[in-house]
Structures are given as C-alpha cells and as structure tokens.
Amino acid sequence: MLGKRQLQEIINWMKQTNEINENIIHWETIEGKEAINVPFPEELHPKLQAALEKRGITSLYSHQREAFDYGMKGMDFTAVTPTASGKTLCYNLPVLQTILENVEARALYMFPTKALSYDQKSELNELIDEAGIEINSYTYDGDTPAHIRQKIRKAGHIVITNPDMLHSGILPHHTKWVSLFENIKFIIVDELHIYRGVFGSHTANVIRRLKRICRFYGSDPVFICTSATIANPKELAEALTGKTMQLIDQNGAPSGRKHFVFYNPPIVNKQLNIRRSATLEVRKLAGEFLKNKIQTIIFAKSRVRVEIILTYLQELIKDKIGPKGIRGYRGGYLPTERREIEKGLRNGDIYGVVSTNALELGVDIGQLQVCIMTGYPGTIASAWQQAGRAGRRHGEALILYVASSAPLDQYIINHPEYFFKQSPEVARINPDNLIILVDHVKCAAFELPFKKGETFGGIDVEDVLDYLLDQKILVFSGNKYHWMSDSFPAHNISLRSASQENVVIIDQTDIAHVQVIGEMDTFSALTLLHDEAIYMHQGVQYQVEKLDWEEKKAFVREVQTDYYTDANLAVDLKVLEVDKERETDVAQIQYGDVAVQAMATIFKKIKFETHENIGSGPIHLPEQILHTTSAWISLKDEPNWHKDRLEQGLIGMAHLLKNMVPMYVMCDPSDVYVTPQLKSSHNEKPTIFLYDRYPGGVGLSDQIYDKITDILLEARKMIKNCPCENGCPSCIGTDGTSQNGKIDAITLLNAFLNGVLK
Ligand SMILES: [Zn+2]
Known part of the structure; x- marks a missing residue:
C-alpha cells in the first residue's frame, strides 16, 4: 500500500531529523488488536440482517452483540465506545428490532447538540432505507417546521432531539405527544460524557421529569447510554438517569498499530519559559504529511486558530494538492458544507481537515492516518477521542500532540506516564443542587400536579413544594399541588446555567442580525463579561462593548485579538x-x-x-x-x-x-x-x-x-x-x-x- 509506505517513511524522517527529534519528549507505540466478532443474534430481523450484509457487515463486534442482548431483555445499559467503534449499532439494532416486532413501539434519541442529531438521523435513515422497512424517524428541535411537527408527534417511531428541546418544547406539551409517551420503549442518551457540571445537573432533572411523564402514561422505557472513555461512565449514567446500569466496556472493534508522539516546541526565551508557537510547529509538521497526500486531521482549540492554521496550510501546499484538498471544520459552518466535508474525508477526496473539537464527537468521517493536536484538549478523555480519529483497521497511524506554553499542556507533555497510565477524569453532576432542583420542580408541577407525598427522582420535595406554595406559584387543592402562575416556567430556565438572574449575551457583530448567543450567571459575569473583556464562545472571540448591569445585558462583537483578559x-x-x-x-x-x-x-x-x-x-x-x-x-x-x-x-x-x-x-x-x-x-x-x-x-x-x-x-x-x-x-x-x-x-x-x- 502506497499510503502506508509513505507514512512509514515520514515516521523514519521524524526519528532521524535532529531538528524534529530533539523536540520529541515521548514516543508511545500502541499495538493493534484483532476484532472480536460474534455471529448475528438468531432473532435479528432478516431485513436488518440483509441491510447490514449490504454494507459488508457479516457479523457483530462483541460489544454490539452484548448491547443487543441487554436491550432486547429490557435492561438499561451504558456502552463505552471509543471513536469509530460502530457505536450507533449498539442502540439502533435493539430499537429497530423492537419496532419491527411491535409497530406501536416508540423511541426517543437525545443528542447534546443539533448538529449531532442531524448526523445521526441521516445514518439511521440510511439503515432504514437499506432494510426497506416502514419506520419513521424525525428530528424535533427548534428548526423543525411547524407543519410537520404534528406528523412527528403522531407518527414518529423515533424522535431525535436534544435536552433543551425536551425541556421546553416536548415535556411541557406532553398532552400532544400521547402516542410517544404511551408506547415509548427506549430512551437513548448519546455522548453521555458531555452531560456533566451544570448542563448535566439540569439534564438529570429533565430526565426525572421525562420519567415522571412516562409513568403517568404507563410506560417504563429502557435507557441506553453511550459514552467516551471517562473514569466513571456507569456512575455518571446512573446519576443522570436514576437507573441501575449494566456496563459494556470491552470493545470488540479492531484497531491497527498507533504511534502516539509528544512534541514540545523548543524554548525561545529561557527566563520567561516561552516556547515557539505550537501553531507554527503544527504548520511545519502537518505540511509534511499533506504534501505526501497522507490523510491528516488537525485539531485546534478555537475557531480563530482553525482559520489561522487552515490559511497557513492552504498557502503551503496549494500547488501539491490544490486548495480543496484541505478544509476547515467548525460549529459555524452550514450543515450542507459540513456534510460535504465529511463525505470528502470518507471517500478520500479531502486530504486534510483542520477542526475544533466539533469533530471529536460521533460524526462519521472514516478513519484517517494522522491526527495532530494543537495544544492539549483539556482532558484525557477528549485527547483519546481526538486521537481515535487516526487509526485504520489495518496499517499504522500517527498521533502527534504538540504542546503550547499553557500550564496543563506543559504538565502533560512532561509527564507522559501520567497521560498513558492514569484513568481519564471523573465526570460529576449534582442533580440535587437546590437552585436547579427548584427550577425543575416548577416545570414538573406545570406538566402534572404533584400529589402530596410524591417524590421527584427519589427526592422528598415537600419543602420545595411548600416554598412554591408560599410564593403563590402553586396552589394546594384535592391533596395535590397545582400550577397557578400565568407564566410558562421552562422558558425562563436555561439548561446551560445555574441561576435565574442571568446576564444575556447579545452579539451585535452584524447590526442587521443582532442575536442572543448565551447567558451567564451574574457572579461569573463579574470577571468574564465586564467592559472590554474578551469573551470566548464556542471558540469564537468576542469583545464586550458594553455591559448593562441594570438590564443584565452584555453587548458583544466578534473580534480577532492575540490576547485574552x-x-x-x-x-x-x-x-x-x-x-x-x-x-x-x-x-x-x-x-x-x-x-x-x-x-x-x-x-x-x-x-x-x-x-x-x-x-x-x-x-x-x-x-x-x-x-x-x-x-x-x-x-x-x-x-x-x-x-x-x-x-x-x-x-x-x-x-x-x-x-x-x-x-x-x-x-x-x-x-x-x-x-x-x-x-x-x-x-x-x-x-x-x-x-x-x-x-x-x-x-x-x-x-x-x-x-x-x-x-x-x-x-x-x-x-x-x-x-x-x-x-x-x-x-x-x-x-x-x-x-x-x-x-x-x-x-x-x-x-x-x-x-x-x-
Ligand atoms: Zn514556571
């Protein structure tokens, strides 16, 4: 294979060139492993089997089979699935099988972002088409046109959504979703590891409300979670769903040999401990692979960085592979553009992609040969997700971590044993945070009255209900707490922050399209949204032009600066x-x-x-x-x-x-x-x-x-x-x-x- 030989040559070049190898702090070789294949389950519907065979799949990986068996037995489970290990079959097979056996059955898929929902919908629909079966799957989010919403509510076997939409668009209107809630058999929580901190604590409460509504309609769905490698996937899944989980953490997917190389740019100012820019080093290294048409993914930590590296590389190699051979990829791109890039990567038309952590998640781009991280992604879990982008089933792959001067970057690069031996980080949530809990008890009371003595997610909430009674938000009658306020509680509660009195962040970069891009609690706003602050939002830099404290509004404009505040x-x-x-x-x-x-x-x-x-x-x-x-x-x-x-x-x-x-x-x-x-x-x-x-x-x-x-x-x-x-x-x-x-x-x-x- 030509590609393999070339990569091997470059690996040798790196080892032999002093200018490169003197910056290599650590070289870890991870041996490949064979697939663990198991036969299709006997009960697998012939049409599903035929669809898989059409894709050249003639057996399952062991973890997919385990998932199928748990799912069909009605057991809640969490599967730890590294990048590109055939994760989606872990939930798609039991869900589709169940609907084929019972046409009334329903499932709800929850993804942390809209972009991921779209990716997963196309993948799911491809499988449904190939199987030639009559199963309807739809995404339901803020972009869903009004005229098809009713159809989804009535006829969608599989509804794909995100926690924010579930919170404000589905649960408060559960009476319109009777056929979903009466027949719901599965709830899929993909990318479990994203649900941590404030967002995870809120989502755990949204799930408490979801389960409460399911109980009201007489259903008790099975939860299936999939997660990147973190230290405590089972514990996190149990805290999030309130269910006892089976854990699938033995992965049966094959992998080739991988070289994981730690590269520290040389020091240019000894006294201040300043190193040469990671961005410039990445340009040099990535250029070498791309010139040889070796498929490479480069991760950068912000959108600005993505654009800088992209421009550098396009300039460097446009004669060799043409400007379309390398592309950028980040949150702000249009969905069609992203689909085109993903496809180009899969079929090999695109050699290089420079991306934010957007490509760390489940999007299918096939397997590339080289992955370069510009700076430490922040957690061991993320680093392994990114590293998983490189590595073909057969043949070798190279992962390069190029450190910046940031403290954590320098720590990691100087302690490779820490990175390779330590288990990844623990993800924590606190669903019983009183502020968050009270918010969701309100929403839950709006959805269905609380009976005297009823618990919420196993928590005694009588004090909270009595407090809301005092506030004249609830009224007690017929042994139940009823909602009595005019307002619609979910609208005022954002899943992405933990306090009610938030500062709203307003982007006025384009004066014709002034838009709200986020919210922040007032305490954090003191240091992050003051006048002239540089505010980072999904990797984009904004400068705060004015913070109106009375009105709780921060007006920001997109900027490109070389400093932070x-x-x-x-x-x-x-x-x-x-x-x-x-x-x-x-x-x-x-x-x-x-x-x-x-x-x-x-x-x-x-x-x-x-x-x-x-x-x-x-x-x-x-x-x-x-x-x-x-x-x-x-x-x-x-x-x-x-x-x-x-x-x-x-x-x-x-x-x-x-x-x-x-x-x-x-x-x-x-x-x-x-x-x-x-x-x-x-x-x-x-x-x-x-x-x-x-x-x-x-x-x-x-x-x-x-x-x-x-x-x-x-x-x-x-x-x-x-x-x-x-x-x-x-x-x-x-x-x-x-x-x-x-x-x-x-x-x-x-x-x-x-x-x-x-
Ligand atoms: Zn120091």
Missing part, C-alpha cells in the same frame, strides 16, 4: 457550614457551604502565546455574593515566615491548584475558583479554598475534597519540573509580586504535604 476579584469568603472533614498529620481538609462576597477590581490583557501582560483597566461593577460549595485545606502549624512570603507562596500555590483540578475533575479551570487566605476567618490558619463557580455547586468541590492530596502531589511535581527560574505563567501565574514566588510556593506545598520544617 483576566480579571482580579477581591474576595471575602465565609464558611457557613462544615459537612465533611478529615486530617493529615499536618493539614486539615474540610468541605461545606461558603458565602463568597466578591468585587471585580481590574482586568489584565494577556498575550496568548507568551502570556505577557500587555495592558490593564479598571472594572466598575457592584459587589456580588455567591453561595456555593467549597473544599479547603489549612495548615495546622503556621510556618515561621515573613507574612509577605507566606502570602506570595499562597497566591502562587492557589494558581497552581486551580490549573491542576481539571486533571481530576472533568471541568474547565474556569469552573472552579480559588481563594487563598493568610489567616482564614474560619480557623485562623493559612488556608486555600477551592469552590464551585456555580451557585449551590455542581459536585466539583466534592470531588476536590476527595482528591486534594493527589492534586497537591501533582502540583508539586509540576512546579518542580517547570524550567522557569522564578515562576512563570505555566506554574505560579502572574498575580504574585515577589522574586521568590516559585521557591515560596514549593516550600509551602511541602508544608501542606509533609509539615513545616522547624
């Missing part, structure tokens, strides 16, 4: 209640509720690649109070230091910890806030508080409490190995003012782990 918060934090505590020999660790009083003071403009501070400005916004959950760690003995050095050490250590948290808890560094206190008002000890950014907490601090010692250990490794001299943005950040910041942070970490040297 970072705001300082003056914080006063009080412990309200301690729920859990434990001690080590030298430290006290606690978890509980806190009240955080915060005022934004100034913001800094920080350059992307180099983290240089290139400007600043004041922020004038009122003080905000956040009630949330926190984990904190205090030193039992105070080191005998000058207060300033202790304080600088705490500031540096806090920055480190914030950046280490995403290695243990699946979240962004911005989902967790850190506040160091020299002498905490709670226990008068030097203390670092880590707390959930969302009011009421979504389970992150809980996990931090469990993992704090591991986080400290990894933080110490990271700072010790950082090649800077006195501290840099990759380790202790830029908030400190001392020349001893790095050494003080290390000493303090030692104190927290091993005790104070006396």
